[in-house]
Amino acid sequence: MSLELNINAEIKAAMLGRKEAELRALRAIKAAILVAKTAEGASGELTEADESKLLQKLAKQRKDSLEIFRQQNREDLAVKEEEELLVIERYLPKQMSEDELRTALTGIIAAVGASSPADMGKVMGAASKQLAGKADGKAISAMVKDLLK
Template identity: 85%
Template sequence: MSLELNINAAIKTAMLAKAEADLRALRAIKAAILIVKTSEGAGADLTEADESKLLQKLAKQRKDSLEIFRQQNREDLAKKEEEELEVIERYLPKQMSEDELRAEITAIIASTGASSPADMGKVMGVASKQLAGKADGKAISALVKELLAK
């Protein structure tokens, strides 16, 4: 079942359960899907990769907003962002653990022949493509930097 159909069904369930936080997040996902579908042309279906990118973008927006609200001591707004983030993460593919990520990046470094921090761009290019949707870009970057510094 496509993400759009899953979201529509979840919206109905959330409406019946009167789950406001779920409903806010689900409607945001649905709005983002509609924007993408209409911008690419009428009737364009999203691929699984497109859906994953869209959800990651929404999750990143929520994380960034959450960080800003916490810095400004706005716990009321931070709580809303956190609730929405939890709902969005339910639809994201499972993220890699740090150990799995470390193993993957170590293999990528070995295959690219990178040996110093100057080779970070080469490693990041390969890692970003291979690990898209499986790990956060910031986590990948930090781990690549750490491993190349050794």
């Protein structure tokens, strides 16, 4: 079942269950799918990779907003973002643990032949392709910096 059909079914269930937070997040996902499908140059259908990128973008937006709201002591808004983030994360592939990420990056660093922080660009390029959807870009970057010290 495609993500769009799955989201539509979940929206109906959330409406019937009167789950406000879940409904907000699902509607945001549906809106993002519609925008992506109707964007200029779009084929009208989203691939699984496109869907994954879209969900990652939505999750990143929620995380960034959550961080800002917490810094500004706006717990009321932070709670809403956190609720939406939990719903969005249900549709994302499982993220790698820190140990798994370290192992994968160590292999990539060895394959690329990186030895100093100057080689970070090469490592990040390979890591971004290989670990797309499995780990957050910030986490990858931080770990690469740590490993290339």
